[in-house]
Amino acid sequence: MMKNRILKNWSIIRVVYVILGTMILVQTAMNREWLGVLIGAYFVIMGLFSIGCASGNCAIDSSKNPVQTNKNN
Numbered sequence: 001m002m003k004n005r006i007l008k009n010w011s012i013i014r015v016v017y018v019i020l021g022t023m024i025l026v027q028t029a030m031n032r033e034w035l036g037v038l039i040g041a042y043f044v045i046m047g048l049f050s051i052g053c054a055s056g057n058c059a060i061d062s063s064k065n066p067v068q069t070n071k072n073n
Helices: 002-007 012-030 036-049
Strands: none
Touching: 002 036, 012 036
16 A cells, blocks of 8 residues: 555656655755754655645645535625
């Protein structure tokens, strides 16, 4: 299961999360900014394991959430 999450369904956004997270992690580790290391690690983990916005779960599906209109106008 975890192997499939890491190896399959890669998208551009997942690659961007991993690359930018790695850049943040390396730069902040070199500067010994430990809070930044945690933030960089968070983004790398999101990209690697396809969780959060990296998996596309942040978008709202408009077909499931119909817009309510006011019919009294």
